[in-house]
Amino acid sequence: MTAESRRWRLLRGVRAHTPSERPWRFVPRGALWALVLVLAVQAGSSAVLAPPAATASALAAAPPLPVARLAALGEPVALARLLNLWLQAHDNQPGINIPYASLDYSRVRDWLQLTLDLDPRGQYPLLAATRLYASVPVANDRRRLMLDFVARSVPGDPGARWRWLADAALIAKYKLEDLPLALRYAEIVSAQAGHVDLPFWARDLRVLVLADMCEVDAVKVLVGGLAEGGALVDAAERRFLARLLAQLESGECEPGVPRAPGRIPK
Numbered sequence: 001m002t003a004e005s006r007r008w009r010l011l012r013g014v015r016a017h018t019p020s021e022r023p024w025r026f027v028p029r030g031a032l033w034a035l036v037l038v039l040a041v042q043a044g045s046s047a048v049l050a051p052p053a054a055t056a057s058a059l060a061a062a063p064p065l066p067v068a069r070l071a072a073l074g075e076p077v078a079l080a081r082l083l084n085l086w087l088q089a090h091d092n093q094p095g096i097n098i099p100y101a102s103l104d105y106s107r108v109r110d111w112l113q114l115t116l117d118l119d120p121r122g123q124y125p126l127l128a129a130t131r132l133y134a135s136v137p138v139a140n141d142r143r144r145l146m147l148d149f150v151a152r153s154v155p156g157d158p159g160a161r162w163r164w165l166a167d168a169a170l171i172a173k174y175k176l177e178d179l180p181l182a183l184r185y186a187e188i189v190s191a192q193a194g195h196v197d198l199p200f201w202a203r204d205l206r207v208l209v210l211a212d213m214c215e216v217d218a219v220k221v222l223v224g225g226l227a228e229g230g231a232l233v234d235a236a237e238r239r240f241l242a243r244l245l246a247q248l249e250s251g252e253c254e255p256g257v258p259r260a261p262g263r264i265p266k
Contacts, residue, residue, distance in 0.1 A: 059090055059103060062110040065117050072118065080119035087111050088128065100133065105142040108133060109149045116153060126150055126164035134171050143176060151185060162192045166202045173209060183209045193231075200237045211244055214253040219245065 063071075072079040087108070091100060112125040134146035147168040154161045169185035172178045186206040193203050203226075210218045223241050232238050247253070 059107045059111075061107055062114045065114060068114055068118060076118040077122070080115040080122055081124075083111065083115050083118075084122075084124050084128070087115075088132075100136045101138050101142075103133075105133065105138075105145045109145050112149060113153075116156075120156060121160070123160065123164070126153060126161060130164050130167040130171060134168070135175075140176055143171065147172060147176075147181075147185075151188070154188060158192050159196050162189050162196060162198070162202070165189050166205060169205055169209070173212070179209055179213050183213070200234060203231070204237070204241070207241065207244070211248060211253070214248070216248045216253075219248060 062068075068079065069076060091103065109129075112129055116122065116125040129146040129150050134143045150161075150164050150168045154165050165185050166189045169182045169189065172185060173182035176182075183206065186209050189198070189202055190206045192198060207219055207222050210222070223245060226232050226241075232241070
């Protein structure tokens with residue numbers, strides 16, 4: 001047997017008699033007590049400390065328009081769309097869902113105004129104001145903030161924005177039950193009839209609100225003016241207004257009680 005063979009046999013024998021793991025009795029007692037102490041501290045802290053909870057971050061104030069234009073880097077429309085998405089998603093934060101009633105509606109309005117200023121042709125801020133923030137179950141003062149925002153925005157582009165004010169009039173009528181406010185909005189919408197081809201329901205919205213207020217004479221004047229001006233070309237609309245007048249003249253009216261929606265011809 002060569003010297004090399006003897007060397008390999010000796011190494012195999014040493015490995016065969018060497019244990020792969022040391023028994024616990026060889027571990028120093030100080031290390032064992034340290035392990036026990038670490039486990040005890042971890043268990044105690046888990047029992048005492050409250051579990052982590054998601055917290056909602058408040059909606060930040062909207063920046064001034066010049067600052068936003070500078071941050072847009074020449075792409076204000078793209079920035080407006082990104083801000084619209086960010087604002088809509090603000091109520092859904094990681095681990096928590098914020099009720100709309102907890103949102104600061106004055107700041108929501110300011111952000112909507114900012115995105116509308118960045119993209120004047122965009123309709124989303126007005127849609128969100130009426131069909132999202134003003135239509136969910138929130139306090140009426142919050143709804144009024146949104147409706148006022150829409151009303152103040154209409155003069156900037158009445159031909160494109162009248163429809164959102166018509167929505168605002170319906171919200172004022174059915175959700176706020178504020179007929180004078182609904183009438184004010186409806187009159188602004190009706191004033192666009194000479195400039196925009198309004199559908200029947202929008203043009204006659206003022207008539208319907210006045211009927212809810214039991215203003216019989218005012219309804220007669222408006223319907224008579226529409227008939228004399230040749231605006232009542234649709235047979236369904238003529239029948240609807242004739243039936244409405246007949247109900248008012250027969251005394252079927254409760255002041256301040258809105259009529260059911262959806263009865264006006266579309």
